[in-house]
Amino acid sequence: MDGFLLLAFLFLIAGVIAVPIASRLGLGSVLGYLLAGIAISPLLQQLHVDVVSIQHFAEFGVVMMLFLVGLELEPRMLWAMRNKLLGLGGLQVTITAALVMVIAMFFGQPWKVALGIGLVFSLSSTAIVLQTLNEKGLMKSDGGQSSFSVLLFQDIAVIPMLAFIPLLAIPELADVAATAQDGATEDGHASLSLVERLNGWQRALVTVGAIAFVVIVGSYLTRPIFRFIAMARLRELFTAAALLMVIAIALLMVVVGLSPALGTFLAGVVLANSEYRHELESDIDPFKGLLLGLFFITVGAAMRFDLLLASFGNIIAMTLGVMALKAAILYALSRMFRIGGSDRWLFTLGLAQAGEFGFVLLAYTAANSVIPAPIAEQLLLVVALSMLLTPLLFIVYEKLIAPRFAEAQTREADEIDEKGTAIVAGHGRFGGIVNRILLSAGFNTVVLDYQSEQLEVLRKFGVKVFFGDAMRPDLLHAAGIEEATILVIAIDERESATELVRYVTQHFPHVYIVVRARDRHHVYELWAAGARDIIRETFDSALRTGRSALEALGVHPYDAERQVRGYVVNDQQQMLELASVYDPDVPVHENDEYVERTKEFLQRYEQAMQGNSAAFASRLDRGWVPPTLEDVDSVIEDDEDIRRRDI
Secondary structure (H helix, E strand, O other): OHHHHHHHHHHHHHHHHHHHHHHHOOOOHHHHHHHHHHHHHHHHHHOOOOHHHHHHHHOHHHHHHHHHHHHHOOHHHHHHOHHHHHHHHHHHHHHHHHHHHHHHHHOOOOHHHHHHHHHHHOOOOHHHHHHHHHHOOOOOOHHHHHHHHHHHHHHHHHHHHHHHHHHHOOHHHHHHHHHHHHHHHHOOOOOOOOOOOOOHHHHHHHHHHHHHHHHHHHHHHHHHHHHHHHOOOOHHHHHHHHHHHHHHHHHHHHHOOOOHHHHHHHHHHHOOOOOOHHHHHHHHHHHHHHHHHHHHHHHHHOOOHHHHHHOHHHHHHHHHHHHHHHHHHHHHHHHHOOOOHHHHHHHHHHOOOOOHHHHHHHHHHHHOOOOOHHHHHHHHHHHHHHHHHHHHHHHHHHHHHHHHHHHHHOOOOOOOOOOOOEEEEOOOOOHHHHHHHHHHOOOOEEEEEOOHHHHHHHHHOOOOOEEOOOOOHHHHHHOOOOOOOEEEEOOOOHHHHHHHHHHHHHHOOOOEEEEEEOOHHHHHHHHHHOOOEEEEOOHHHHHHHHHHHHHHOOOOHHHHHHHHHHHHHHHHHHHHHHHOOOOOOOOHHHOHHHHHHHHHHHHHHHHHHHHOHHHHHHHHHOOOOOOOHHHHHHHHHHHHHHHHHHO
16 A cells, blocks of 8 residues: 555656646646656666556556547547648658668568558647647647547557557567466466357457447447436546446457457447537547556656667668658658648648657557567657657747748738728728629729738639738728728727728728727727728627527517517617727726616617517517518517606
8 A cells, every 4th residue: 555655656756846847847747747747767677666567557548538539529520620631641640651661671670560660650649739839829720620630530540550469479579478478377367268169250240249239338438428427417437337338348458359449449439429528528638638647757767878878770761761861751742732931841841750659559469469679669759759859849830930931921912002981900800801892893902911822822813802901001001092982891800900990090080990899898999990881790690690589489470579689779778889889908807887877788778678568569469460661660669669658
């Protein structure tokens, strides 16, 4: 008991100290765990701790991670990503594994060993790359999305790799492993396998049956089982049931001779559309995180620094060689799939390392007599060192490469040789629709957009857009702001939109401004800057959704339209009055006057709408006639007269 508590204390204190420091330095949690393991390795050696045994226990975290990966893999998402997922990801894994295999054979390794090494180095670090992309806000970029597609394919590819690796077993190594296994059996540790004495077709039949059992249970039995457990309303019981399911499936895979990760992954995919999916994720994720953390700590603690010092030159050369080879492959694929600009280098440098699954595959290949233990130990160091170097590659990208491409993209603005009645600032998903409506009505427009990549795409479709920042007075002058009738502001940057409104209002008061607002508070800011025609980007769609919801709840379509119209009138009045008391420097919930006036408006609106119901009763009693807009407006005006008489 004392030894267990001491080990638990050492592992937890190492992780709690090292991981926050590593995250603060931008190294990521995985590297933090690795460094924590390296830091406590001398102490563990002094205590004669069997780190490898702890590592085998912690590998169950990888099983849980694959279960969670399966839960996220909805068929629709996979279909939408099919081109990059299968094309980009598939080519990266295949080409990398093949080239590494060829190089390993060139240095004298048997083809089975070389293939195993190729599979190990074909993978990249999902944990490091995704975390770094999220931290730096690069996930939505083309390079980030391409990296995610490749990583997702790699996570899926691990499953067939685990199933394929035992087929590469080398007889000489297998004999040694069998001798060791016999010794273990004699010591009282009997094998759990149910298929070791079966022939080929019997083993295949049992394997297929086990997989079918997992699919059937996941599809038809999990829902009633979890529904029954949920009736107890005990969170810990549901958590225990989730763990039981994962452990049971993993155990089933073990006894039929398959990888436990394969079974849990299949179970996750089957349950991806289950109503209990999110509950399973929340229950399993803490255990997965702790066990993975323990796994990476043990990896760091098990690193052979004596081996690193003894073969320092060779290991460093292999590490840099693997990273350079993967970078070259990734760069070539980025050109093939037309990933341009700084995204190409983000994709290339971000995935140039080996991944955490490399630790799993190395242990698995060694256990299945594919890669000799001495070589596996060296490759383990190569994987760890490549992961340690990855943050440096991201720093190189962020500090050196990205700024250069930003400067290159800061090109001179186009020479504007046209002037139009309307100027549209921003041609995205919002401004593009406005521009098409104006053009279809016969008005001349001048469109300014500062996104060069978007610009080139639009020009291929015959849309004339000038490259330039609408915030620049000289470009506004060139676009004909002095003679323009209207300016439509549809740029994404909130502060820029407000500043543009303020500038045009002050210097060109004759120009009518229509501006997009991001939210209600942005409306107040634009109003203070001088805009009077302000369109909230989600307001009209929310009105349509509300009207549809009312009709779905049984409200008559005419009455639903009246309700929505009444809300619009009240909202406009509310916005006008609240704009005068809005203070951008004070949070709205701390602005007492703003809160009180909002409450008053809500009460007045509810009373008005309830009191006006009788005004439409006769119209509804006469039967349904689809109202015109003028009809609805007149009814609202009648309601206003009724309200004034009541007052």
